[in-house]
Amino acid sequence: NAGVTQTPKFRVLKTGQSMTLLCAQDMNHEYMYWYRQDPGMGLRLIHYSVGEGTTAKGEVPDGYNVSRLKKQNFLLGLESAAPSQTSVYFCASSWAGAVVGNEQFFGPGTRLTVL
């Protein structure tokens, strides 16, 4: 199993450009998450999904949109990139919610720079 994969690994954008980050998991997990991590800080939750066709806002959702059209994929979109969105983006998935102790599996991250 590949686990959680993210595409692309690196990207440089100009302010105002748009892009989509792709996350794919092959573990048949119901839950998927997008986080961002700024230098020297912990991860912050952007959006999450508890199943195909559902999405919900996390701690820092502004400036991002997401879609979960297929169970195995979770897309994160930036419609008009801003320098404040320069960060490392991590995707994760889990079988169920954290309350039942199910671990989250993380992807390797996408390093995004917005000039």
Place this chain on the structure above:
Amino acid sequence: DAKTTQPNSMESNEEEPVHLPCNHSTISGTDYIHWYRQLPSQGPEYVIHGLTSNVNNRMASLAIAEDRKSSTLILHRATLRDAAVYYCMLINAGNMLTFGGGTRLMVKP
């Protein structure tokens, strides 16, 4: 939301045990204690979790205080590959993982 407090950094010698503390004095009765770690340039990885009783797995042990207001992650023999940032988090029904600053563990050969 219940919060956790961890030291910013700790040092350990290779092959010695490491005790990473976490204070969570406002923990509620249904909060689970989760530990994740993040190796350099990688995504976080799950380490261990518990509710009331001490827990052991292949990676580590989790010792939970009787009043649940603190817990300790125990690495029985630190290796250089254990150098990472360790995050302690409290999770309740409907909540998501909330990563604080964590503890940066440095392992000296």
